[in-house]
Amino acid sequence: MTNDIFIGGGxxxxxxxxxxxxxxxxxxxxxxxxxxxxxxxxxQILAEGFSAAGVPVFLSDVKGDLSGLAKSGSDTHKLHDAFMSRAEKIGFENYNYAAFPVAFWDLYGKQGHPVRTTASEMGPLLLAQLLGLTEAQEGILNIAFRVADEDGLPLLDLKDLQALLVWIGENAKTLALRxxxxxAASVGAIQRRLLVLENQGASDLFGEPALAxxxxxxxxxxxxxxxNILAADQLMGAPKLYATFLLxxxxxxxxxxxxxxxPDKPKLVFFFDEAHLLFDDAPKALVDKVEQVARLIRSKGVGVYFITQNPADVPDDILGQLGNRVQHALRAFTAKDRKELRMAAETYRENPRFDTEEAIREVGVGEAVTSFLQKKGVPGIVERTLIRPPSSHLGPIKDTERNALMAASPMAGKYDKRLDRDSAFEMLKARADQAAAEAAAAEEKAEEVETPALREFNNARRYAGKGVTRSTSRPPARRATEGFGTAMANVVIKELKGTTGRRIVRGILGGLFKGR
Known part of the structure; x- marks a missing residue:
């Protein structure tokens, strides 16, 4: 049975x-x-089995325990005797200790090679879920991505998206027509969410070089x-970031x-630990996308395995597509727990030898109720199973051992240095700088150059005619009127002498003095 992965036995x-x-x-x-x-x-034993069969694996290490896959088990381990006893009990004749090829990854670049993607590759739907946006805010995010595509503005990191949103806010009236x-309030709300995401360390996720x-x-x-082991112990502090990245x-x-x-065997097997984080408070559009991926990705040769505390954490439409199952003990202390336990038991093909619901409640640590697909994809009869012991080290390895493996990895150096090529942020900044420089140059030129039209106008307003003798019998009100008119004239002339006035004169009087 060389094509089968031994899980446990009787x-x-x-x-x-x-x-x-x-x-x-x-x-x-x-x-x-x-x-x-x-x-x-x-x-751990499933990862070992897939690796031994030549199938790459991707999994997240939520508790930091799975790094032990890179190290062989040892007869000095405190559970060595228990492992050997269990192997003998279940008929695991070829049981031995072994290490497996491991590559460590980390979104924060501390416990593994950095993992990055670009904002464009993430897309507006997943980003909206990550940011927890309303429908209106998600619409603006979609506008931002459309503008970026049409204007050739690459969205690589967070500052690209932040700069583009500023530009969209400044040009809101123009964009609204299309x-x-x-x-502006929605744009501001998105910016605040991006700031929170940035403070959680998401700036490390977005950028280049992107993961191949x-x-x-x-x-x-x-x-x-x-x-491939993703360090997720720190990442669990930002559960939305964790779930969105894996999706x-x-x-x-x-x-x-x-x-x-x-295919005869999968091209990749993907383990999604703490799967409930993907579905908690997720909008229907996102759940539909997960269902679509789960339904269709098997034809791409990818197997997806959800790890969670309770099967009820996974929506029914997705749960129905999970053909290979290992159900460890469920506790039933409340009426809700008992209902969920009963529903979990009903999803298995019955075994006349025992009651499935009772077995799920009673199995001990290291035991499970299992069912795997058989010939023609038919679900196997549910069985109580003792899980086989792992061949690799049980528990985490030391930091020095992890660092040595990372240094020897083919991925060493490929993703370590962040790239920052010209993208939306730099392009929009260059446009703004150019526009500001052109405006300043035009302003300076306007102040230094006096056109012939403006010179003639200035000469005309300085004309001094013969004085007029005023009658002493004129009423004071007349003098007051002339004083107000003179004051207004002085104000107008002062304005016309300024930069604004010169622009007005060039526009209005340019034609009058054009032929002179």
Whole structure:
């Protein structure tokens, strides 16, 4: 059964040995169970199995435990005797310790190679979800992306998007004629959300060089699939950023990979830990997108496995597409818990030997209720299973060991240095600087150059005629009127001598003195 990944087995109180057929591994899967029931170890042994079969893996390390995949297990480990006893009990005859090829990644560039994408690749839908925008604000974000495409303004990092939003706010009236109303308040709200995102460290995510998907789909010289581990312990402090990044990665795989139908084995297996973060308070459009990706990406040769505490965390339309399942214990303390437990049990193909609902409630740590797709994609009968022990080190490795592996990685140096080529921010700044320089030059030239028309006008207004003898019998009101008229004339003449006045004179009198 060289095409199968051994998951666990029986013993007197359990059923037959359980295998995941790698030919059906792209039909997706679920690992569920309460905290502390063994989900992380199950994830670890699945990653080992896929790697040994030559299938690259991408997974997120939420608790920092999965780095142990890069190091061989040891007979000095405190659980060595328990591992050997379990291997013997379940009939795991070829059990031995081994390390696996690992590449470490980190959005913040601290515990792994930096992971970046551009704002353009992320797109307005995922960015709107990441920022928690209203429908009106999402509309303005879509306008920004459309303007960027039409004006050739690359959106690479956050400052590109921020600069473009400033420009859109300044040109709102012009844009409204084509795209609809652009509210300054909405633009300001988006800018505030971007600032919050920037403070959470998202500026590290957006930029270049962007991650090449081919770097996640490599095998080592022995033909083993590379296990790509995303450091997510710090990232969990920004759960929306975590969920949006993983969804972006799935979307990129869906859009870029060619159709392969039903391959002999997957091209990549993707594990989405803490999957509930993807669906909590998510708008329907986003859930629909996840469902679409989950439904269609298997034909691209990608298997997606959701890891969560309760199957109810995953929408029914997506849950129905998860054919390979490992269900660890669920606790049922409340009426809601009991209802969810009953619903989880009903999704399995019944086994006449035991009650599925009762088994899910009773299985211990390292045990699970499992069901895997069999020939022709038919779900297997549910079985109680003892999960096999891992071959790699259980628990995290030391920082020195991690750093040594990163330094020896083929990815070392490829993504470490951030690039900052000309994009929307620089282009809009250059336009603004050029316009300001042209305006200043025109202003300076206008103040220095006196046109013939303006010179003749100035000479005309300085004409002094013969004095007029005033009668002493004129009423004071007349003198007051002349004083007001003179004052107004002086004001007008003063204005006409200034820059504004010169522009008016050039416009109005230019034609009168043109032929002189």
């Amino acid at each position: 013993g007197p109180d359990y059923g037959t040995q359980q295998f995941l057929n790698i030919g059906y591994a792209n039909r997706h899967g679920l690992i569920a169970g309460a905290t502390g029931t063994g989900k992380t170890v199950t994830l 795209y609809g109303n652009v509210s 998907l081919s770097d996640l789909m490599r095998c080592d010289t022995d033909g083993r699939g590379m296990i 972006w990665l799935l979307s990129e795989l869906f859009e870029e990979l060619p159709e392969v139908g039903d």
